[in-house]
Amino acid sequence: MTQNIPKAPPYPKSHILAASGVAALLSLALLVFPSREVEAQKTFLDLDLGNDAEMVLQEKDDLRAGLPVPGAASPFAKIEQSADTAENSAEDADENLLETADTPPPSDPNHHNITVSNGDTLSTVFAKVGLSANDLHEALNSHKDAKQFSRLKVGQVLEFELNEDGTLKNLQSKLSDLETIRLSRTDNGFDFQRDQVKPEVVTTYSRGVINSSLFLSAKRAGLSHSLTMDLANVFGYDIDFAMDIREGDEFEVIYEEKVVNGKRVGTGNILSARFTNRGKTYTAVRYTNKQGTTSYYNANGESMRKAFIRTPVDFARISSRFSTGRKHPILNKIRAHKGVDYAAPHGTPIKAAGDGRVTLAGRNGGYGNTVIIQHGQRYRTLYAHMQGFAKGIRNGANVKQGQIIGYIGTTGLSTGPHLHYEFQVNGVHVDPLSQKLPMADPIAASEKQRFMQLSKPLMARMDQEKATMLASNQQ
Numbered sequence: 001m002t003q004n005i006p007k008a009p010p011y012p013k014s015h016i017l018a019a020s021g022v023a024a025l026l027s028l029a030l031l032v033f034p035s036r037e038v039e040a041q042k043t044f045l046d047l048d049l050g051n052d053a054e055m056v057l058q059e060k061d062d063l064r065a066g067l068p069v070p071g072a073a074s075p076f077a078k079i080e081q082s083a084d085t086a087e088n089s090a091e092d093a094d095e096n097l098l099e100t101a102d103t104p105p106p107s108d109p110n111h112h113n114i115t116v117s118n119g120d121t122l123s124t125v126f127a128k129v130g131l132s133a134n135d136l137h138e139a140l141n142s143h144k145d146a147k148q149f150s151r152l153k154v155g156q157v158l159e160f161e162l163n164e165d166g167t168l169k170n171l172q173s174k175l176s177d178l179e180t181i182r183l184s185r186t187d188n189g190f191d192f193q194r195d196q197v198k199p200e201v202v203t204t205y206s207r208g209v210i211n212s213s214l215f216l217s218a219k220r221a222g223l224s225h226s227l228t229m230d231l232a233n234v235f236g237y238d239i240d241f242a243m244d245i246r247e248g249d250e251f252e253v254i255y256e257e258k259v260v261n262g263k264r265v266g267t268g269n270i271l272s273a274r275f276t277n278r279g280k281t282y283t284a285v286r287y288t289n290k291q292g293t294t295s296y297y298n299a300n301g302e303s304m305r306k307a308f309i310r311t312p313v314d315f316a317r318i319s320s321r322f323s324t325g326r327k328h329p330i331l332n333k334i335r336a337h338k339g340v341d342y343a344a345p346h347g348t349p350i351k352a353a354g355d356g357r358v359t360l361a362g363r364n365g366g367y368g369n370t371v372i373i374q375h376g377q378r379y380r381t382l383y384a385h386m387q388g389f390a391k392g393i394r395n396g397a398n399v400k401q402g403q404i405i406g407y408i409g410t411t412g413l414s415t416g417p418h419l420h421y422e423f424q425v426n427g428v429h430v431d432p433l434s435q436k437l438p439m440a441d442p443i444a445a446s447e448k449q450r451f452m453q454l455s456k457p458l459m460a461r462m463d464q465e466k467a468t469m470l471a472s473n474q475q
């Protein structure tokens with residue numbers, strides 16, 4: 001592979017200037033590119049927002065009521081939030097009221113519930129209940145874990161109980177539905193306690209038909225943002241969720257839900273799923289083998305995972321394709337381009353395309369910092385121009401598919417930050433984009449029966465739940 005690499009190039013000065021100009025242009029293009037993608041997503045979402053006017057109104061109401069709106073940074077998060085609050089206010093209105101007004105009778109002057117607002121620190125909160133900086137210092141230094149009280153979130157409620165003389169008796173705060181922390185005065189300082197609730201895990205079925213984006217349809221079906229991401233990952237080898245999704249596509253999921261006192265507090269794993277994309281149905285079953293490795297297989301026990309992932313960098317743009325002859329941007333000569341270039345900002349992680357063994361991690365002439373991975377006997381991948389290598393990536397190291405091996409850079413003969421990616425089959429360079437990717441290993445024959453005992457009931461349950469759902473919709 002190294003025989004094609006040019007030796008240290010003695011360029012005339014003007015060429016180097018031209019090259020840096022190209023680099024500047026390229027970085028400019030990179031700056032523009034990601035926002036274009038975000039723009040596209042937004043438009044996509046806005047299309048649907050019209051139908052969700054009620055949700056948006058609901059969100060405004062919640063804002064007026066002074067409820068915290070966490071995680072409103074991305075368009076996804078915001079929409080998710082509005083849907084969540086709409087759901088909550090419909091179902092748990094009373095509970096929400098109770099939560100914010102969880103105060104003991106106002107007749108008790110020694111109890112104070114303070115809701116953290118923007119700009120609050122623990123010392124401003126202490127001041128609100130008449131406690132001094134000294135009290136704060138004493139409480140925080142009373143126990144090594146007490147400092148956790150100083151990591152405040154907007155909307156978090158701190159419950160103070162004071163002694164008759166105005167000193168702090170107890171302080172507690174619910175960090176989540178599953179966790180509460182507490183400081184209680186003792187004879188010699190404070191005692192710190194953490195109460196953790198172990199949720200009950202139940203399995204839930206959801207089904208949705210896509211009429212705009214997967215995210216909105218999944219939201220309507222009651223799936224959380226993270227569960228939707230998981231669903232996209234499970235089918236990510238077979239379905240391109242950016243390009244392939246069509247109106248009328250359908251999904252079904254059986255997943256774990258965490259429940260505390262009858263209240264849903266979070267989700268766990270997807271146990272099984274079905275996705276019909278453009279008329280073709282894909283199935284997925286989560287299975288942990290006897291060695292303890294968990295993976296998704298289709299209902300027949302074939303791996304969902306391919307031996308190689310298609311693109312070793314997320315959020316990149318193909319800046320140059322595989323070709324047998326093109327003009328080299330620096331050498332200005334017709335040369336074959338035996339790989340694919342992915343332009344992405346400096347420092348973007350690069351992932352191993354498949355499981356394998358590192359045969360080179362080091363400087364490699366015009367390729368700059370390079371990693372070569374051998375995958376079994378037949379396949380080899382190469383990653384060039386890296387800024388640096390990830391921890392543990394060295395000659396002889398074993399890597400897992402998707403493991404970060406290094407970061408986008410522009411070392412060696414390169415005009416701007418990008419990954420040059422090569423794929424070899426039996427020592428011959430091939431176009432990674434046109435390769436039909438081989439599948440990873442199926443369920444071991446010795447475990448097939450055990451797998452089917454898990455898979456069959458999950459598929460049957462989806463059939464039954466779907467039939468029930470469709471029947472009740474028709475009435």
Ligand SMILES: [Zn+2]
Nearest residue numbers: 339340341420
């Ligand atoms: Zn290249």
